[in-house]
Amino acid sequence: MPAGGLSSSSPPRTPANDYYRADDDEAWVWTQIKAEARRDAESEPALASYLYSTILSHSSLERSLAFHLGNKLCSSTLLSTLLYDLFLNTFSSDPSLRAAAVADLRAARVRDPACISFSHCLLNYKGYLACQAHRVAHKLWTQSRRPLALALQSRISDVFAIDIHPAAKIGKGVLFDHATGVVIGETAVVGNNVSILHHVTLGGTGKASGDRHPKIGDGVLIGAGATILGNVNIGEGAKIGAGSVVLIDVPPRTTAVGNPARLVGGKETPVKHEEFPGESMDHTSFISEWSDYII
Amino acid sequence: MPAGGLSSSSPPRTPANDYYRADDDEAWVWTQIKAEARRDAESEPALASYLYSTILSHSSLERSLAFHLGNKLCSSTLLSTLLYDLFLNTFSSDPSLRAAAVADLRAARVRDPACISFSHCLLNYKGYLACQAHRVAHKLWTQSRRPLALALQSRISDVFAIDIHPAAKIGKGVLFDHATGVVIGETAVVGNNVSILHHVTLGGTGKASGDRHPKIGDGVLIGAGATILGNVNIGEGAKIGAGSVVLIDVPPRTTAVGNPARLVGGKETPVKHEEFPGESMDHTSFISEWSDYII
Amino acid sequence: MPAGGLSSSSPPRTPANDYYRADDDEAWVWTQIKAEARRDAESEPALASYLYSTILSHSSLERSLAFHLGNKLCSSTLLSTLLYDLFLNTFSSDPSLRAAAVADLRAARVRDPACISFSHCLLNYKGYLACQAHRVAHKLWTQSRRPLALALQSRISDVFAIDIHPAAKIGKGVLFDHATGVVIGETAVVGNNVSILHHVTLGGTGKASGDRHPKIGDGVLIGAGATILGNVNIGEGAKIGAGSVVLIDVPPRTTAVGNPARLVGGKETPVKHEEFPGESMDHTSFISEWSDYII
């Protein structure tokens, strides 16, 4: 993320490293969001009503998020007031959900060059909104409120075209970029600081029940349209190329590409990269090393 | 499907094989659905209103389905009352549509381990709902009510992100799992007991009109993201691996994988499997036999 | 397109070539659309109200389109009246948007054998509607009304599952067929007379900002599920096979297929075709030449 991106919104912070400190993150981000929304409301009267109803009339990020999700996910048979109540109560009672909501905002802001502000992500990123709603559905699932959790999953799938089973575990600082078509199965686990592009499937292997979905390590990057099936491990910092089909474990910090997928560098001597691609979002640097790639 | 799955909902049935008998299936399934919904309404007051409006206030599966589809697919210019009327009249007048609706419920319940009840499928599976709405659109198409059929197709595509041309023929006992992004063209035919994952395309070969889309045999399993193009035959019981691109016929009970797709075992001596993968939902058992698959 | 297709709607045209003349195209197409809608309203009373509200009550294509898009894209926090006003004002003030709307209608009508009338495309093609709404968002973006442009992008992505960054440049005569899951990034450029199937990604290469998305030449055809990443050139008249993953330039009038993609005919001596596949929509004629394609 270019420094200019954030500095243009003038956060009154002095130490460079405080950007990632955990405490009072939520308050700082919320202050940013309100400042962004106020600036946009002033410059664009046609959007001011929208910005006031979704952000500026609320006293906290959790209220704004509960309002926005309630209005997005409601239907004629699941009223917005009911969903608003459910989201607000869940966010209010569980600080970890709020912390994750903040971490995910930061992930989008830092990793996605098209993300021009926190409020842009909060209002417009279906991947972000689906993920926050999933966290609530997941909490309901762990409380054995399964029918309600599944109803939420269904609404998220209808509205955002993102289908995450409420039992799936998703870490913090996760970016779902574009997000349309993402499918994540019941026993999948996604680590922290993972980036997942659209049309990605973390699917099962068949009708057998039990633990049957992928486990994605921290810092993994999964490219658009990649399909990972079965109870396989994608090691931390691994990279899965766009359109790849992966049915076997991928070692940490390696890159798997193609259909069927192969490791860049070969099965025996795969190339190991240093950075965590889930954070660097480097989709294509492997090309020169991928001998098989020719046009 | 694990036996425990159904026994937890306590169907009062004694002979083991009666599960698949055709007669009064509809009544039995409807009784199950109401019992499930009643149990869920009692345990989850926040969902009770939803369960009563969608299921418990109705006297039959066809009424419940017509109500649910009408409310899901309506828009400000296509009112829910109009759609409800259309769905109810069509379901009421055509027993084969009702039988297919029951067969599809059973398919999801038996094949998908994430499907915990009939009512879960009825209420929440966009693939199930899109398929039932398609059957009505198809009926309208055969009655030469094409503009209405196409308007329905469009609403299904908007609401569920599933695009099935109303002329396409879909068999019974079909499972669309996750279902987002499925595209099925005008002259496609899908057999009975087929399972189709999300992002699957049964597409045409270009702008030429006429018979130009795939024919899918009974019991076929098509993995996530598979693309099958042209007037090709996928033989009964064949399996198409996730992400495969298929442009040529696939023999019965063989497995095609990859992009470009190859037969597991090779073109000349493909491995033949016994079971019908569309029913067994075995996505990945071919891996060990797929010499080319390496990471 | 079979001649019978259009002749059935009886356009009063004598010279064969006037179909493509630019002047008063809009008026002629609008007259066709009203005639089609009137015929359908008469034959299908259940759809008449819909046809009157969306088409027959309007005095021009731009009003019909503004109304339809306003009602499709509105939400409880972005009212239809606001969007209608925005669309109508933008279409009214910019003739090039109206010309593009007409050219895109023609593209669907000519290239897609499933498109039985102009009104069918106008009312029901989510790709068509998303593209017209994108053109308005793009105009707002160029006027530095970025928050509003991004809000529109978000609504288009929610409602149609099509995600086009408002900065992306899209030519005229473009067909988005089926369209679900299409993702087009910020610095992408799409030429004239291009045809793009569903699930196509024109994506970036990572978190670096700047010019990082594909440039698609005139007359290109991009098959379903193809993923093109990075600032690469797809030469005019090239064809990208379904499911292909393309990370490098593709020469004009050649065909790239597979994951990883290869040129049909080989890297050194690729087969060059004559026609513009974006217009001919020939998806699969390369098969016989693609030595590697076996099942």
Place this chain on the structure above:
Amino acid sequence: MPAGGLSSSSPPRTPANDYYRADDDEAWVWTQIKAEARRDAESEPALASYLYSTILSHSSLERSLAFHLGNKLCSSTLLSTLLYDLFLNTFSSDPSLRAAAVADLRAARVRDPACISFSHCLLNYKGYLACQAHRVAHKLWTQSRRPLALALQSRISDVFAIDIHPAAKIGKGVLFDHATGVVIGETAVVGNNVSILHHVTLGGTGKASGDRHPKIGDGVLIGAGATILGNVNIGEGAKIGAGSVVLIDVPPRTTAVGNPARLVGGKETPVKHEEFPGESMDHTSFISEWSDYII
């Protein structure tokens, strides 16, 4: 009603007296309504969608009425589909409700010079619509479905500002003109061919339960704002002047006016009129005879 009124809509009837014949009235009136709506849809495109959805897309008066009432009376917690179903089932199963709906249409058409067509009454007269909805609520009441009947009463009171207890009995050929503010209590009875203006109260006498509301004879006319309280009889053909407060029986074919009300002509020798004012709608002919009326 001036003859020209109906003749302008060209009913193909020859015998003068057939206007009031009972048989196939419903079909004839429905034919008229459709003809009126078709004419209006042609002359006013802005209203055509409304006319098609409310009238022209339906195959019978009962369907049109059920649709219109369902959409008028629905709320976010009482869905239009539910109400449509309820109204349609009730109208379909009880011919007397349909006959009353036709008789009330005729009453408005004949007695109200501002009523320019049957469709005008059907679509726009809140008094007419409230009365038909009340008849359904009354039927539910007699079937001991009291909570549903009371919910309907409440919706009618919210939407139309007309409050009729579902137990109240209302005859046929009744005109509620303007109708805002009408209140009719639980044990009230209204005869046939009665005309009731807006703000009229047929109220009780206190908190005692039992039979405590007025009984209105056939052919009575009750002027705007008149208040009739208690279990009193208003004799057939009586006229109650606007703003009158009536707490005692009124003899047949007499006129009561004022607050407190007096009989025109005096208590002992009241003037008796010939015609039935509920049908003639003569509001003010008593003035010259009302010695007390001076300004």
Place this chain on the structure above:
Amino acid sequence: MPAGGLSSSSPPRTPANDYYRADDDEAWVWTQIKAEARRDAESEPALASYLYSTILSHSSLERSLAFHLGNKLCSSTLLSTLLYDLFLNTFSSDPSLRAAAVADLRAARVRDPACISFSHCLLNYKGYLACQAHRVAHKLWTQSRRPLALALQSRISDVFAIDIHPAAKIGKGVLFDHATGVVIGETAVVGNNVSILHHVTLGGTGKASGDRHPKIGDGVLIGAGATILGNVNIGEGAKIGAGSVVLIDVPPRTTAVGNPARLVGGKETPVKHEEFPGESMDHTSFISEWSDYII
């Protein structure tokens, strides 16, 4: 209220006088309401969804009321979630509003023979709902949140046709019966245990500002359509006949009737009654004593 009325709903109370005790009234009434709703949901499936969403899914009367009012009073520009939040926060923070809500429920239940249950009043009585919403608007007014208070007044007037200025002070145990058309001005004061019928005006005397509206004593009964104008006192226990126009003070426990209003018994020796008519709801017992009343 007939004893049978309440006993039919079987409250488990032993001491006769505990009906009016103040403590834990709210809990007891809420228990009653839930029992009534549960009984009605069981006997009437078509209403069950409504009863669950409005009552049975909520944990307290204040939540049920906030939900119901939010959904009734919302509009496309004042969303239900915003109003729900506002109502819930206000009810939660002010016990006197909750106590008044309970007292008003009891007033309807005891005084109105047509009120068959607490839930009937809570769900269906527009006078009850308007009064509770007014109390919130009044609280906002006293907090100097005048624009919001006036917006609420406007919504109440649109939805219920009841116009109460947010500055008006309304006591507890007040019954607005039927309620359509009630108008209460800015400086009006209404005492405790007052009963007010529909179309009653407590109006001002002109454009002069300042204290200009009526003061209604405890236990007053104001009949339908009565108009009381100016800063006049209606003494405690007074009765104002239906349709009366009152511009001067009315002594306690006397009855004023007619237009212009006169005291029953005459100005000098008015008849004094014992009971509080606002509680006894005796509308018409004065008739025999009102010498002037003749028909």
Place this chain on the structure above:
Amino acid sequence: MPAGGLSSSSPPRTPANDYYRADDDEAWVWTQIKAEARRDAESEPALASYLYSTILSHSSLERSLAFHLGNKLCSSTLLSTLLYDLFLNTFSSDPSLRAAAVADLRAARVRDPACISFSHCLLNYKGYLACQAHRVAHKLWTQSRRPLALALQSRISDVFAIDIHPAAKIGKGVLFDHATGVVIGETAVVGNNVSILHHVTLGGTGKASGDRHPKIGDGVLIGAGATILGNVNIGEGAKIGAGSVVLIDVPPRTTAVGNPARLVGGKETPVKHEEFPGESMDHTSFISEWSDYII
């Protein structure tokens, strides 16, 4: 109107008399309204979204009014976009409608002490909104677009409980205070600077067609619940007491009260007042002179 009322909103005007000058009134009032709305949006975040959508996002009073009326009067069968278009086109094309809208705003602001700002009237006064919508319906009526005019009348009656026949002629500077229950018939004429309270009827005399409704002179004040029937003249500056029933002409500048109505001062020597009560809003000054008024 107390001077402090307007000065509190600080209009930057120096000459005292410019308040009533006709030219650029609209611009000045619109500037006031925006300033009021901006102030309120700042002090009340919960209302800011509402104020932006209804006022602050619009560039003119006519756009704000068209938006507000479109959203208030729409229904599921008459969409807000259609009504917005209709209102905006009519206001834009007819300056006299805009001038009347401004004059009516001033009338409320000057005459009604409860009207604290122009924006309060614009947003919240149902009488104001119904009157502006009526002016559009009247214009349609004069253009022979009768079915649309009558549909508008019906929506106004449903939404605001105000029933004005579209043929009725209403002057400028008219105040409908509270307004619920007002009924104005087809051939009624209302002059300039008239004030009409709620529940007022300007009704006909029966079923005879032709000119049959009251003619109200300039500056008349009609009190709450007054009923004026027949083609009678209410002379300029006359005052009709609340609850009066008037069936005969009332001379200019006299006061009629009671049911039946009498002239204050007697028929032969009525008291003549100087001011125009429609402007002074003096409802009750006649009391001391009304010998008959006693309690």
